Amino acid sequence: MESTYNIAQQASIKKVWALLEGISDPEIPVLSILDLGIVRSVTFDADKKIIISITPTYSGCPAMDMISINIRLAMAAEGFKHFELKQTLIPAWTTDWMTETGKEKLKAYGIAPPKSGNENPACPQCKSENTALLSQFGSTACKALYQCQDCREPFDYFKCH
Amino acid sequence: MNNNIYNYLLQLADSSLILAQQNGTWCGHGPILEQDIAITNITLDLLGQARNFYQYAAQIKNEVDGSSSNTEDSLAYLRGEREFRNLLLCEQPNGDWAQTIVRQFFYTIYLESLYAALSNCEDEQLAGIAIKSLKEIKYHSTWCSDWVCRLGDGTEESKERMEQAVDNLWSYTGEMFIPSDIEEKVIAAGFPLDFPAMKSQWLQKVNEVFIEATLTIPDANAFMQTGGKQGIHTEKLGFILAEMQYLQRVHPGAAW
Numbered sequence: 001m002e003s004t005y006n007i008a009q010q011a012s013i014k015k016v017w018a019l020l021e022g023i024s025d026p027e028i029p030v031l032s033i034l035d036l037g038i039v040r041s042v043t044f045d046a047d048k049k050i051i052i053s054i055t056p057t058y059s060g061c062p063a064m065d066m067i068s069i070n071i072r073l074a075m076a077a078e079g080f081k082h083f084e085l086k087q088t089l090i091p092a093w094t095t096d097w098m099t100e101t102g103k104e105k106l107k108a109y110g111i112a113p114p115k116s117g118n119e120n121p122a123c124p125q126c127k128s129e130n131t132a133l134l135s136q137f138g139s140t141a142c143k144a145l146y147q148c149q150d151c152r153e154p155f156d157y158f159k160c161h
Numbered sequence: 162m163n164n165n166i167y168n169y170l171l172q173l174a175d176s177s178l179i180l181a182q183q184n185g186t187w188c189g190h191g192p193i194l195e196q197d198i199a200i201t202n203i204t205l206d207l208l209g210q211a212r213n214f215y216q217y218a219a220q221i222k223n224e225v226d227g228s229s230s231n232t233e234d235s236l237a238y239l240r241g242e243r244e245f246r247n248l249l250l251c252e253q254p255n256g257d258w259a260q261t262i263v264r265q266f267f268y269t270i271y272l273e274s275l276y277a278a279l280s281n282c283e284d285e286q287l288a289g290i291a292i293k294s295l296k297e298i299k300y301h302s303t304w305c306s307d308w309v310c311r312l313g314d315g316t317e318e319s320k321e322r323m324e325q326a327v328d329n330l331w332s333y334t335g336e337m338f339i340p341s342d343i344e345e346k347v348i349a350a351g352f353p354l355d356f357p358a359m360k361s362q363w364l365q366k367v368n369e370v371f372i373e374a375t376l377t378i379p380d381a382n383a384f385m386q387t388g389g390k391q392g393i394h395t396e397k398l399g400f401i402l403a404e405m406q407y408l409q410r411v412h413p414g415a416a417w
Contacts, residue, residue, distance in 0.1 A: 060209025089286065089289025136304050138198065
């Protein structure tokens with residue numbers, strides 16, 4: 001697809017991706033929206049309009065409205081006028097789209113990153129695997145609350161989704 | 162057909178919005194902090210799902226009318242009681258924690274099979290919302306089932322309260338599985354909704370959890386209340402709407 005664009009368009013697309021990298025999740029500010037994997041594509045349509053396609057994380061996540069506003073502001077600040085934000089629902093967002101860098105950033109921030117399998121997440125503080133679920137629902141729609149049975153520290157776990 | 166999809170979307174949206182509005186009043190009053198957070202998170206999911214349905218409904222309505230005046234907000238705040246098509250179950254009072262749990266459990270189990278069916282809908286946008294919502298509902302389902310067991314198989318008092326809650330709510334469950342005119346129309350147009358199958362899945366799951374919870378499942382063929390999907394509601398809905406819509410009715414267009 002990208003090869004069909006002219007050099008100026010390719011440069012614009014590159015610029016948009018760089019700009020999106022600078023936008024963070026308002027509820028987990030260490031993660032950029034690219035780390036989260038919610039930006040699905042940046043393309044030009046037939047009218048030479050830039051289309052940014054994003055996939056929402058959770059239906060009721062209030063951060064999504066904030067993220068859309070921040071994308072619009074950042075685009076406007078960079079002088080982009082001819083663009084549109086599009087919501088793509090299919091395929092549904094999954095934590096599999098979170099980047100490895102994103103997972104490392106989460107861990108360093110004190111949130112256990114999403115993992116597949118049935119074992120409990122390891123404690124992001126002391127790395128112990130001896131942890132227990134306190135509640136399936138945590139401080140935001142995307143998190144559950146666990147407690148480390150060794151260091152006794154409660155911690156957030158980014159739910160597998 | 163578009164008008165039928167529009168009406169069907171409202172039916173889906175209204176049930177989740179009304180239950181979200183009800184659950185929302187637990188915020189800050191949950192029995193313990195973790196469960197306060199849990200019920201409000203579930204509420205947030207329901208509200209988000211309702212928003213997705215309303216947004217889609219508004220889009221369809223605008224296309225049909227050639228206007229841009231319909232929005233998720235106008236649909237939620239500016240329709241009257243008789244225009245709401247939510248299930249009667251969703252407008253039943255919070256009661257105690259047991260009643261809130263039983264109401265949530267009955268509705269969640271229903272949504273689980275409903276959204277699974279709609280995930281295969283040919284209407285891509287509706288299928289997309291259903292697939293996303295289903296992921297969220299699975300968490301609700303585990304949580305509700307755990308609580309039904311904990312309270313049902315808990316103390317003498319918790320069991321008694323659960324039995325009372327089941328008794329209060331049971332007659333509002335039948336309506337979920339009796340197709341409305343609108344549902345008949347979207348089925349005729351190819352929506353993959355199999356009501357008898359959804360009913361038997363629902364009964365099976367309720368039965369499984371109730372056995373573990375040592376609760377008795379009432380008679381599935383008992384007398385059932387109907388009317389919600391047709392806009393004929395219990396007294397409670399008027400009060401819910403009065404509170405929910407007050408601001409937009411008194412100060413039209415008010416925004417943050």
